[in-house]
Amino acid sequence: MIEEARRRAYLTAMQVVSWLPRSVLPFAAPSRAELLQPLPEPEPQVVAPPVAAAAPAAIREEAPAPRPSIEVPRPAVPMPKPMIKSEPAATEAEETPAPTRAAPVAPPRFALQLLRAGDCALLVELPTGESFQSRDPAYLLLKDLLRAAGLPDSPQQVGDGSPIRWPLLSRGNLDQGPDAARDYVQGVLAGQLESQPCACLWLIGLPAIRFAGEGDADSYNRELTIDGLGPAWALPGLELLMDEPERKRELWQAMRRVMQRWKPAV
Incomplete structure (x- = not known):
């Protein structure tokens, strides 16, 4: 025991x-x-x-x-896999955003006529896109401006008389944006004024001011100096003067200040 x-x-x-x-x-x-x-x-x-x-x-x-112990088998429970937060791989394209492509700029559209009156050259916006006719209201207003300035009221066409039009082509891959239009207009003027210099270049209308004098609507009735072209005078367009007659008063006042460039002192 x-x-x-x-x-x-x-x-x-x-x-x-x-x-x-x-x-x-x-x-x-x-x-x-x-x-x-x-x-x-x-x-x-x-x-x-x-x-x-x-x-x-x-x-x-x-x-x-x-008493013998019997192990009861239990269903195997799969262990949960650790959750790994996947981070997107930083690629060079994601770090450096792709440069946005600038939308193409529509080419400007205008028609300008280069004329000569006495000792002044006139670059005039054509309201209809076609050359002036003798009875056009815009042309009659231009004759009034020339008489008030003491210049011949029958301006002559320069060269072959063809208007300066833009764009040059209706289609194609040629750059016809504002910068190209400005280079073209200034190039044509430089060639014409080199053979026939002038005392003052009149820029009549916003397209003439923008693409010959690199100005804008704030330049109306002001004097400009253009490299390669000399002194210039910016005027509102003939059609704008007809639609808004009140602009004529400021125009006459500016003309008296600028007139000394082409009219000899008495």
């Missing part, structure tokens, strides 16, 4: 927590009443084989055989 202490040591080595003998064991401590109550079914556990040496024959006969 073994003592209670050795018996508990063996049971602990076999990982037996609670047990009840089938019969009263000699020299055993009295059983506690709560141990006689039915215990809930314990969860299956894997019982490792005892490391201690084989128990004596007396223990095998008197001690009940331990």
